[in-house]
Amino acid sequence: MSQPNGGTFDIVILGAGSGGYAAALRAAELDLSVALIDKAELGGTCLHRGCVPTKAMLHAAEIADQTREAEQFGIKAELLGIDMAAVNSYKDGVVSRLYKGLQGLLKNPKITLVAGEGKLVGKDTVEVNGQRYTGRNVILASGSYSRSLPGLEVDGKRVLTSEHALKLDRVPTSAIVLGGGVIGVEFASVWKSLGADVTIIEALPRLVALEDEDVSKQLERAFRKRKINFKVGKPFEKVEKTENGVRVTIAGGETVEAEILLVAVGRGPTTANLGYEQQGVKMERGFVLTDERLRTGVGNIFAVGDIVPGLQLAHRGFAQGIFVAEEIAGLRPAVIDETGIPRVTYCDPEIASMGLTEAKAKEKYGADKIETYNYNLGGNGKSQILKTQGFVKLVREKDGPVVGLHMIGARMSEQVGEAQLIYNWEAFPADVASLVHAHPTQNEALGEAFLALAGKPLHSHS
Numbered sequence: 001m002s003q004p005n006g007g008t009f010d011i012v013i014l015g016a017g018s019g020g021y022a023a024a025l026r027a028a029e030l031d032l033s034v035a036l037i038d039k040a041e042l043g044g045t046c047l048h049r050g051c052v053p054t055k056a057m058l059h060a061a062e063i064a065d066q067t068r069e070a071e072q073f074g075i076k077a078e079l080l081g082i083d084m085a086a087v088n089s090y091k092d093g094v095v096s097r098l099y100k101g102l103q104g105l106l107k108n109p110k111i112t113l114v115a116g117e118g119k120l121v122g123k124d125t126v127e128v129n130g131q132r133y134t135g136r137n138v139i140l141a142s143g144s145y146s147r148s149l150p151g152l153e154v155d156g157k158r159v160l161t162s163e164h165a166l167k168l169d170r171v172p173t174s175a176i177v178l179g180g181g182v183i184g185v186e187f188a189s190v191w192k193s194l195g196a197d198v199t200i201i202e203a204l205p206r207l208v209a210l211e212d213e214d215v216s217k218q219l220e221r222a223f224r225k226r227k228i229n230f231k232v233g234k235p236f237e238k239v240e241k242t243e244n245g246v247r248v249t250i251a252g253g254e255t256v257e258a259e260i261l262l263v264a265v266g267r268g269p270t271t272a273n274l275g276y277e278q279q280g281v282k283m284e285r286g287f288v289l290t291d292e293r294l295r296t297g298v299g300n301i302f303a304v305g306d307i308v309p310g311l312q313l314a315h316r317g318f319a320q321g322i323f324v325a326e327e328i329a330g331l332r333p334a335v336i337d338e339t340g341i342p343r344v345t346y347c348d349p350e351i352a353s354m355g356l357t358e359a360k361a362k363e364k365y366g367a368d369k370i371e372t373y374n375y376n377l378g379g380n381g382k383s384q385i386l387k388t389q390g391f392v393k394l395v396r397e398k399d400g401p402v403v404g405l406h407m408i409g410a411r412m413s414e415q416v417g418e419a420q421l422i423y424n425w426e427a428f429p430a431d432v433a434s435l436v437h438a439h440p441t442q443n444e445a446l447g448e449a450f451l452a453l454a455g456k457p458l459h460s461h462s
Ligand SMILES: Cc1cc2nc3c(=O)[nH]c(=O)nc-3n(C[C@H](O)[C@H](O)[C@H](O)COP(=O)(O)OP(=O)(O)OC[C@H]3O[C@@H](n4cnc5c(N)ncnc54)[C@H](O)[C@@H]3O)c2cc1C
Pocket: 014, 015, 016, 017, 018, 019, 020, 037, 038, 039, 040, 041, 042, 043, 044, 045, 046, 047, 049, 050, 051, 052, 054, 055, 116, 117, 118, 119, 141, 142, 143, 144, 162, 183, 270, 274, 304, 305, 306, 307, 312, 313, 314, 315, 316, 317
């Protein structure tokens, strides 16, 4: 990153995370000049503090579990311990290789990288270190931060956010995870696999509450089996420091003690004091409001990524960044359908979903207009080989297309590619049932579910 002396560009982008850098790369391909501003490393949350390091940790955790369970497969192995320094260095190595790659991609004559804290000081201008960067268009992409709750002071030692958790130099003996959403269940899964005693506390009535209810039930069953403790429907009341850790009180007065507390109660938009409101940008609870073409309605200011209400996912940020660059270039791209964005939770077992849950589909189309099918992985050869349990659940409009796909079990993240094609192409079960799925794969479970829903089940036990 450099410190150029301001200037005028086709696009000025504030924030070089998934949304901002994707917009910059697509704009450069379209021959537009870009100033890409960031106060920290290029790549933002996803690369440095989010998707990539957490998934590396989850992979290390999976290896620990596989070693422990090797005997079930006739392999003699012993888990001698977890070398957290080595786990961290593996994880950091993955991040740093991808970071180098991204720096290479952004070394582009059309892109001027600007290091420093930016502020929107006009409808077309961002100021950084006293220099003004003026854009015929401006993209706000300042991302998000880990939220806390009133009365919950994060100290980075005993009360952590995910940023601190990723830097921990040891496996805690015990951990309380506040929040049973995506980030919470992923860390709970990692720490359990690495040997910690874990308790999740969730205010809502179920884990991963945004997923289909059947998925939550299956995850809770799997976590029970893994001896991951969880308390749902239990709002947090207070946390106190004890001699060696923390004590959390939850609704009803029950207390839980552990060495550390991870606060995973969601991500807030990074928009405070950045000049957005002063320029007339409409905001709600700190989020930037846009129309479906991601315009804020003020000048040529657009917004992308986690600051725009909706799914806070890196690939949504990429898609929105590309969309806005194309919109600015006059290509009139198709509007992004939020329900067409794949959602994956990478805990063990993995969860992947597309489109509407059964409840949402019933709300939208009417309960009598919806048909569902639940294909149990018990009938899937590869799942038996992997010794995993779960299901593929399909939700369809009666006599109509599939409007929701929900999957839970080992390696389900990798099935989401086909699921998103099916959903986004509004496929009918009979269309997919005629496609041949390779045997034996986890992917075959998706094919089998479609065979069953099309009225010709093969290895179906329900
Ligand atoms: C623990 C964790 C795990 C996650 N796992 C996944 C996952 O597996 N898959 C997935 O899809 N998503 C995941 N996410 C979410 C994903 O990281 C975000 O959705 C994504 O990073 C959002 O991109 P963004 O561009 O909106 O913002 P960010 O990536 O947050 O980038 C914003 C950038 O703006 C910069 N910035 C902010 N203010 C200023 C300023 N005033 N001046 C200059 N620069 C500024 C910041 O430094 C930052 O680089 C995870 C998140 C977390 C925290």
